[in-house]
Amino acid sequence: MTEKIPSADTATKVEKSLKKRRNAQWRHRQYGILAISLGMFALLALLISVLGRGLPAFKQTVLNLEITTDAVSLGVDSLDDKQLFDTANFQLPIRLALRGLFPDARSRFERRSLNKLVSTGAGFKLREVLKSNPSFLGKTFKLEVPTSDDVSAYVKGTVQINSEGKAGKLNRQQVKWTDTLIEQGHLKSVFNSAFFQTADSREPELAGIWGAIVGSALSLLVCLVISFPIGVLAAIHLEEFAKPSKLTDFIEVNINNLAAVPSIVFGLLGLAVFLNWFGMPRSAPLVGGLVLALMTLPTIIIAARAALKSVPVSIRDAALAVGASPLQACFHHVVPLAMPGMLTGSILGMARALGETAPLLMIGMVAFIADVPTGITDPATALPVQVYLWADSPERAFAEKTAAAILVLLVFLLIMNLTAIILRKKFEVRY
Amino acid sequence: MRLLTHKMALALMFTASAIAVFVTVGIFASLLFETFRFFQKVPFFDFLFGLTWSPQTALREDQVGASGAFGVAPLILGTLLISFIAMVVATPLGLFSAIYLSEYAAPKVRDTIKPTLEILAGIPTVVYGFFAAILLAPLFRDMGEIGGFYVSSESAMAAGVAMGIMILPLVSSLTDDCMTAVPLALREASYGLGATQAETIQKVILPAALPGIAGSLLLATSRAIGETMIVVMAAGLAAKLTVNPFEAVTTVTVQIVTLLTGDQEFDSAKTLAAFALGISLFLVTLVLNVIALKIVRAYREKYD
Numbered sequence: 001m002t003e004k005i006p007s008a009d010t011a012t013k014v015e016k017s018l019k020k021r022r023n024a025q026w027r028h029r030q031y032g033i034l035a036i037s038l039g040m041f042a043l044l045a046l047l048i049s050v051l052g053r054g055l056p057a058f059k060q061t062v063l064n065l066e067i068t069t070d071a072v073s074l075g076v077d078s079l080d081d082k083q084l085f086d087t088a089n090f091q092l093p094i095r096l097a098l099r100g101l102f103p104d105a106r107s108r109f110e111r112r113s114l115n116k117l118v119s120t121g122a123g124f125k126l127r128e129v130l131k132s133n134p135s136f137l138g139k140t141f142k143l144e145v146p147t148s149d150d151v152s153a154y155v156k157g158t159v160q161i162n163s164e165g166k167a168g169k170l171n172r173q174q175v176k177w178t179d180t181l182i183e184q185g186h187l188k189s190v191f192n193s194a195f196f197q198t199a200d201s202r203e204p205e206l207a208g209i210w211g212a213i214v215g216s217a218l219s220l221l222v223c224l225v226i227s228f229p230i231g232v233l234a235a236i237h238l239e240e241f242a243k244p245s246k247l248t249d250f251i252e253v254n255i256n257n258l259a260a261v262p263s264i265v266f267g268l269l270g271l272a273v274f275l276n277w278f279g280m281p282r283s284a285p286l287v288g289g290l291v292l293a294l295m296t297l298p299t300i301i302i303a304a305r306a307a308l309k310s311v312p313v314s315i316r317d318a319a320l321a322v323g324a325s326p327l328q329a330c331f332h333h334v335v336p337l338a339m340p341g342m343l344t345g346s347i348l349g350m351a352r353a354l355g356e357t358a359p360l361l362m363i364g365m366v367a368f369i370a371d372v373p374t375g376i377t378d379p380a381t382a383l384p385v386q387v388y389l390w391a392d393s394p395e396r397a398f399a400e401k402t403a404a405a406i407l408v409l410l411v412f413l414l415i416m417n418l419t420a421i422i423l424r425k426k427f428e429v430r431y
Numbered sequence: 432m433r434l435l436t437h438k439m440a441l442a443l444m445f446t447a448s449a450i451a452v453f454v455t456v457g458i459f460a461s462l463l464f465e466t467f468r469f470f471q472k473v474p475f476f477d478f479l480f481g482l483t484w485s486p487q488t489a490l491r492e493d494q495v496g497a498s499g500a501f502g503v504a505p506l507i508l509g510t511l512l513i514s515f516i517a518m519v520v521a522t523p524l525g526l527f528s529a530i531y532l533s534e535y536a537a538p539k540v541r542d543t544i545k546p547t548l549e550i551l552a553g554i555p556t557v558v559y560g561f562f563a564a565i566l567l568a569p570l571f572r573d574m575g576e577i578g579g580f581y582v583s584s585e586s587a588m589a590a591g592v593a594m595g596i597m598i599l600p601l602v603s604s605l606t607d608d609c610m611t612a613v614p615l616a617l618r619e620a621s622y623g624l625g626a627t628q629a630e631t632i633q634k635v636i637l638p639a640a641l642p643g644i645a646g647s648l649l650l651a652t653s654r655a656i657g658e659t660m661i662v663v664m665a666a667g668l669a670a671k672l673t674v675n676p677f678e679a680v681t682t683v684t685v686q687i688v689t690l691l692t693g694d695q696e697f698d699s700a701k702t703l704a705a706f707a708l709g710i711s712l713f714l715v716t717l718v719l720n721v722i723a724l725k726i727v728r729a730y731r732e733k734y735d
């Protein structure tokens with residue numbers, strides 16, 4: 001009997017195609033792995049490029065100088081002058097000390113290039129030191145002063161000597177001086193604490209992040225104070241008390257759509273309503289916080305509703321059964337149980353608000369502000385806006401600052417997200 | 432007493448949830464108001480169909496081009512170009528990583544990779560802008576030099592790719608949700624007929640999840656259209672009518688930022704133009720969202 005059985009034929013056919021099908025399956029899997037690896041690679045490239053560029057900014061190069069502070073070097077008539085701190089030229093003793101190290105710099109041009117080795121912030125530092133220790137006046141003492149950003153970049157190795165013997169903006173003579181200073185041990189790299197103490201500056205070596213951090217903190221405070229209570233109350237209303245009606249439906253749809261409105265549109269709202277109609281101050285954390293609050297509101301409402309939803313009905317029923325009013329059942333029993341979830345959602349919302357830049361540009365928080373804000377109506381800037389501002393600066397040293405500011409921003413975001421995760425893990429109750 | 436407190440508390444809570452509506456109405460009203468003032472200065476059709484965008488304000492009355500041109504076409508083309516590049520990057524990457532994570536990956540692998548990918552969603556957009564400007568743009572420029580064609584130092588490509596990376600986790604997690612929502616019965620029926628896992632995914636799960644995936648892609652597109660910082664930092668300001676991804680283009684959001692940062696009087700056509708652009712952006716993203724949410728919801732109901 002050699003008659004073909006149809007089913008056996010199908011079986012061989014299937015068997016023949018199996019290899020091809022399994023290969024297809026294998027390829028399909030590899031595509032997925034490839035896609036994920038590409039995503040991971042992008043994340044890694046982003047983090048490494050920011051870290052590589054930003055870390056040098058946490059180091060600062062200082063110059064150790066022996067400084068004489070008599071009347072002549074300060075350019076005043078007498079040291080007893082009450083107006084000394086307003087009239088004296090504090091940059092002068094530093095220049096003299098530097099000239100003492102390199103006595104062969106005689107021509108105007110040479111002296112000017114020599115002066116450019118130190119930062120203009122050196123004079124401020126000397127002034128501060130003398131102001132807090134008046135006994136140093138008239139004496140000779142050692143002081144570490146910040147160098148200019150060009151020297152700093154050369155010492156850190158972010159710029160190399162080119163074929164003409166120049167390094168970045170340093171000319172050949174300046175490079176030679178810097179090398180001598182390194183050899184004699186006058187130059188030192190220290191932790192850049194000034195970066196965390198000052199606000200923005202036109203000089204890259206003096207620019208700090210503290211002003212932006214305070215600005216962001218104040219904005220977030222305003223944002224939290226407004227959006228958290230409103231968001232939680234709205235969520236309680238929608239989840240616990242609102243009866244299904246067209247109005248409730250409308251509100252719900254509205255909240256969902258609001259969550260997807262581009263952030264820049266909130267900035268336009270802030271500009272038109274808060275600044276132009278209400279006349280609130282420009283560039284203030286108050287307005288920034290208000291705009292961010294409107295933006296975070298939907299996020300908080302959605303998170304708070306999810307938290308309320310996870311509390312089982314039996315809790316409500318039990319409270320009602322022992323005579324609690326609906327309000328008491330809700331606020332004494334359901335809300336406390338849902339609180340960790342609500343807080344987690346709010347922290348995540350705040351983290352998003354912290355990274356938000358576009359709406360703050362609209363309300364003028366993008367201005368150059370050299371003072372640390374002291375209140376919510378002071379002009380201020382915010383961390384991400386500072387990143388944007390520095391990224392826009394043509395000076396090379398600001399690129400380093402930009403990456404460093406990004407690192408600070410990312411650290412804050414990490415802390416907030418970790419807090420949210422820990423909070424969730426710690427208080428998570430499974431019913 | 433109890434009743435009074437109850438009523439007051441209810442009223443308070445209702446006000447809180449009504450604020451969300453006020454905000455929407457506020458956005459719409461304020462934008463509309465300023466837009467009307469803009470259209471008193473610039474004709475509506477010039478705005479909508481004009482082909483040149485050069486919103487300078489005149490220093491002198493008789494200056495050449497003193498009135499400025501407010502044709503929105505180059506901006507819309509630029510926005511679409513960059514969003515398109517972003518979607519070209521994000522769709523395959525997001526789709527395939529979602530397929531792998533939801534279908535192939537072991538639970539342990541999934542639990543580590545998914546949160547790691549989602550870090551990408553938590554990074555502020557200004558960081559992506561920096562990334563695009565300082566890493567991607569020079570990269571594309573160098574690649575162009577090697578390949579022998581000109582790539583502008585600020586290009587739609589750099590901004591689009593950075594944006595694609597940014598929305599990748601959004602596409603991936605939304606798609607993942609859609610695929611997990613496909614009932615087990617469909618999968619098992621397919622396996623029962625002898626299909627391989629890949630065949631089941633391609634011929635059963637993906638078609639079943641398609642409406643949801645389409646919805647998520649729409650949501651992602653709307654995010655890309657409204658994205659500001661990446662394009663401000665990496666796409667440039669040149670309002671050109673071009674679809675060449677290696678040239679500098681400008682977008683609606685970039686122009687809003689440029690028009691409104693810097694000092695100027697509030698009544699000029701230049702400033703008001705930003706609000707006209709804002710309302711266009713608001714309406715487009717709103718429509719995209721409503722459609723996307725409708726699709727996703729309709730699809731969910733089918734399987735519940």
